[in-house]
Amino acid sequence: MGKGQSKSYDFTGESVKKRSGSKKSNGVEARTSKTFDPDTINSPQSGKAENGNGQSPTRTSLPVTKEEPTKDTSADDSAVNSEQSPTDNKQLQGSNDTPQESVTETVEKSDSSQVVNSEENTQQTSDPPVEEDNTEEEQKPESTTQGPLEEEDLDEKIQKEAEESQKEAEDLKENQIEESEELVTKEEESALEKDTSEEPPKESLEEPAEDHTEEQPEDQIEDHTEEPAQNTVEEEVTAEETKPEQTEDSDKEEPDNRTGELVQQAAVSVESEQNPEESVDKPEDEPEPEPEEDMADTVSGVVCNESDLKDGDMKEFDLGEGKVLIVREGSEFYALGTKCSHYGAPLVNGSHCKGRVRCPWHGACFSVKTGDIEDFPGLDSIPKFKVEVDGGKVKVTAKKSALADPKVQRTMCKASKSSNKKVLIIGGGPSSVKCAETLRQEGFTGEITIATQENNLPYDRPKLSKAMDITADKIALRNADFYSKADITILKQKQATAVDVSNKTVTFQDGSSVPYTSLVIATGGRPRMLPIPGTDLQNVYQLRTPEDANQIAERAAGKNVVIIGSSFIGMEVASALAGTATSVSVVDIIKVPFQLVLGEKVGSVLQKMHEDNGVKFFFERGIKEFVGSDGKVTEAVLSDDTRLPADLCIMGVGVVPATDFIKGSGVEMTDRGFLPVNKMMQTNQPDVYATGDIVEFPLFSVGDKNVNIQHWQMAHAHGKTAALGILGKDEPIRSVPFFWTVQYKKSIRYTGYGPGYDDVIVHGDLDAPKFIAYYTKGDEVIAAASLNFDPYVARLADLMLAGEKVLKSEVQSSADGWMSKFEKLTIKA
Known part of the structure; x- marks a missing residue:
């Protein structure tokens, strides 16, 4: 942890110490989409851009203002981050969750529902509305700005739409299953009759099935976004019935004939009974055919020309049953789901850099090759579809169900009685859930237990301050059935009181104790109380x-x-x-x-x-x-x-920090109650890890200086890193801080590590409001905040992740002076 002087305030009043298909504007690509961000300023009825003209910022049209630091916004790193000692009952921070509350980064520190020993309470409570709706908004082509919905209606509307959509999906699935069963029965009978008079050529029996990737997302979120259809060069849609007049001389690429496959399968079955030796005589190294595609649930078509996207571009295209995001890296093309799995943000409006697509709203990152979530917030991946490039045409094959659902849950293993490993996670926040899920996704078959002090399943805490009438079950990160299927035990109302690292046990307030082979401490923080009269009054x-x-x-x-x-x-x-x-x-x-x-x-x-x-x-x-x-x-x-x-x-x-129960355990703790950890989130004790708000960890972007960052996003990253450490698959923590706050349907996004900034350079219109503010320290930009200025913050986060620096001189005269650096990163070497 960085050391230095600490600035504090006395709240008693006695003293106060003190990111193709895009248009370019001045070298900056401005993606267009009629999907709008409920985080942003306009209502869907307005259909106007924030600044009145819908124009993206340019070098010549944006006023530049410069803010000189004042004594209240000290350039001193420790001043920005200093936090009052938990035992000091006289001093208080100037803000409930500002960097002043920690010597290290506490940009998101807040007093949101912190729970001792239960909630991995990342104090980033600045989250978008409970459910973000992407209703269409008319915009000018140049604008990347999106408008909001009425926040009060989001939860009820999205919940209703999700239920209706789920019912429709279930009905469709039942019909498809019934039709498939009838078709298979008839075709098998026909195949058997045909086989008694004529056997299929042997060579046809050895053709491997076409490689198809199945996507089975769960937790469907319905998003009724409507966007203008993209013009495509050619579209081929796989039908449930094949055309009988189709001949072998056809030049068109046609989908597999499922009837023929079934006939061959039946023939193989009969031949196996009559000539068992011949039928099973196959090379040992011949790969097993992939499971057959459910053609009723498959759509395939040419979405664009190869030349429609340059290296580094990403663009949405219509596949008939839904849209796909096409990303080009060098000569390779990838097809993904179009929406972030966190809150459904349109990824086309985000950032693409070095094999990742980053969400424009909250910074979650997804692999273009697999669709897996690689940085956070959020727990789920996004769909990834099959792409073929032939004759200059880009063809995509996808499951209809995957096109309709932005979320994909990675496969997880189950517990095994043969394993004697026991992972105990104390705290019910995002790092706890992400740690447990990662363990199962990576093959851990031992016991996993999450002990939370609350009487609720781990939930999306940042929503509490935005939709205050929402219930815990509606914002649960996962439901009870999920934990049951994954063999993850949730213990509620369990407050830890002691840790015995010698005997590897944790004792709880109810007198019970739980053994572990690996322990993860993720208890978050507890609200600070003011030492003033009347705090015990009702209300x-x-x-x-x-x-x-x-x-x-x-x-x-x-x-x-x-x-x-x-x-x-x-x-x-x-x-x-x-x-x-x-x-x-x-x-x-x-x-x-x-x-x-x-x-x-x-x-x-x-x-x-x-x-x-x-x-x-x-x-x-x-x-x-x-x-x-x-x-x-x-x-x-x-x-x-x-x-x-x-x-x-x-x-x-x-x-x-809710870490009082750690005292005397041998786990190192700072004088302010934080737990220092290494790059794998491990404490000074073997097999003991710590994550989330309570830790000071090495941040790569500041030379591995130990910092405390209380962000919802960062807590997820901690949990994944700790899980990999437990499994011996060391992957040091490397994540760029990213947070957001939503107020009156307007969202400010922030990235970087800002404590200690000594100047603020603002571009845009503060009155609109539509702006980006760069926080500088010396000659370097260390952080940025924006409102209605996507995808600048997302792109800057990618640039920082790549280890690139933005200089103060590059942002003084224009908002996009650094963008050429980012564009070079998107080109595959």
């Missing part, structure tokens, strides 16, 4: 669990709400409650929301956004006490004696 809340969120949403309606803290949790809760509460007031000792993370200029944009929705701010002051009547809070008294009516108060003043 003074900390947002920790779905139950907390539900109560806050219910009790805030028509009431006066006071929120302490103006970072992620505080501002997202303000956005969620502004439409239902009588008043919403935000108190903080800094000058603007997100000041330490995003700087004053960007913070001012968010402040105005909230003020336009009725939220009132009381900055540069703290809380002196909460006053109540009959045991319920009625007022919040500020440090300057201002009294705010308060029927409900939400504390958003940061978290501390």
